[in-house]
Amino acid sequence: MALQSQDIEKETTAIVDRHEHREGSLLPILLDVQMQFGYIPEVALRHIAERLNITRADVHGTVSFYHDFRSQPGGRHVLKVCRAEACQSMGGEKLAEDVQTALGINWDETTSDGKVTLLPVFCLGLCSCAPAAMLDGKLHGRLDKANILALIEEMK
Incomplete structure (x- = not known):
């Protein structure tokens, strides 16, 4: 069953809440989001950018730079x-x-x-x-x- 965007946002909010107080919080947030969903959904990417007050391009650039991050679901x-x-x-x-x-x-x-x-x-x-x-x-x-x-x- 595919997750709805509001479910992804809710989970992402909880993850951001745990890390946003840390300096350099983007990587730990992305790691936890990937752990939660198996990839970084576009909805989560937008939500992270908004919550951290950075551009979507900055978040996307980080996701695309590190080869372990995926923007699509991976295989089993x-x-x-x-x-x-x-x-x-x-x-x-x-x-x-x-x-x-x-x-x-x-x-x-x-x-x-x-x-x-x-x-x-x-x-x-x-x-x-x-x-x-x-x-x-x-x-x-x-x-x-x-x-x-x-x-x-x-x-x-």
């Missing part, structure tokens, strides 16, 4: 594939193509069944075990086509 599973140099040098480009083909989506998209969101990231800190990916917060290294396809099958 989030697969982040490293795109940094160490992973690229160890076959990361081919691995990325294999993942996109297997899921039938591109970067920053969610499968039509809502199961998986695919995100590019630029270093997971697992350079010695490249290429690497993160599935639902769990790191996986030394990936190849067979074991990335096995991870994808586990999500289904």
